Amino acid sequence: MTVLTVVAADPVTDPRWRRLAAGPGASLFTSPPWINAVCRSYGFTPEARIALDPAGEPVGGFAWVTVQDVRGRRLSSLPFSDRADPLVADPPVWTALLDAAKTGDDQLTLRCLDDSAALADPRLRAVGAAAWHGTPLDGGVDELHRRISGTSRRNIAAAGRAGVRVDVREDLDAVRTFHGLHVGLRKHKYRLLAQPREFFENIWHEFHAGGRCLTLLASLDGEVIAGAMFLEWDDVIYYKFGASVPEHLRARPNDAVYWTGIQRGVERGMRLVDWGLSDLDQPGLVGFKRKWASDERRIVTLRSGTWLQAPEQEEFGRELGELTRLLTDPSVPDEVTARAGALLYRYFC
Secondary structure (H helix, E strand, O other), rough: OOOOEEEEEEOOHHHHHHHOOOOOOOHHHHHHHHHHHHHHHHOOEEEEEEOOOOOOOEEEEEEEEEEEEEEEEEEEEOOOOOOOOEEOOOHHHHHHHHHOOOOOEEEEEEEEEHHHHHHOOOEEEEEEEEEEEEOOOOOOOHHHHHHOOHHHHHHHHHHHOOOEEEEEOOHHHHHHHHHHHHHHHHHHHOOOOOOOOOHHHHHHHHHHHHHHHEEEEEEOOEEEEEEEEEEEEOEEEEEEEEEEEEEHHHHOOOOOHHHHHHHHHHHOOOEEEEEEEEEEOOOHHHHHHHOOOOOOEEEEEEEEEOOOOOOOHHHHHHHHHHHHHHHOOOOOOOHHHHHHHHHHHHHHH
């Protein structure tokens, strides 16, 4: 049996982690720029363990942050990420990594695709699941247009007839415009706070070089009515955020945005569009993504240990929920709601 050495590492700066983060099983959410954007925005310190073979070559890795707040101390891999699959295919390597990473009784939560080596670990239990969708870009634009659902093709045509225009932008101002849409959608449709603008700006700073951060803005009669942020890592283009103005959905701007994202992926030589995580209790979103994706899998949430909240921690959770409802009331200006998200969102991980 191969003898492994497990070493501590910074997943943002360690070149061995970067090699793993561009290899099999890796994703945007285990990439150094993504981890750095999350940690800079929320004040986390990233940690990782890397397994080395006898020649000193990295053969596996696992990254997380320690969250310490009024809810208690816990480990998260990784907060505010769709998933953060351990970068390992061999269960014994995963066992060695978790042995080195987890100390004491700290609860660990991680999200991974349903083929991860972590799922077979008896120390972890599944506590949730979500849908994942992907569109392989293994054909030209015309072929991909034929593959998407007939409803999507009709909606793309309808958006064109309505005069919807989609601009592909790489500048920071476009990110800020999109964030305004994002705040409005989460507030008025879901009564939720949005992640701070600083997080979106940090993502842009990490990914804009080489055109890897794209903001698609759909306009009608000069008004921005929908948008999305796409990020590139390795050879995959990721749909990360999307938002639209409900009053203009009849013009089908979201379909125009999705189709533009697929076209951009083809132009850039990507192999896949990753449409990300969709909660199973949002069947409308799952159904919308199914119109575009030919691949569907599950993202599984795993947890170790038992996390017993003290009464004051439970009270904090209730008060945070009530505060969210107050700050997303329609009478509250959107700017105030956005500022509240910047102050409070870190407590939602």
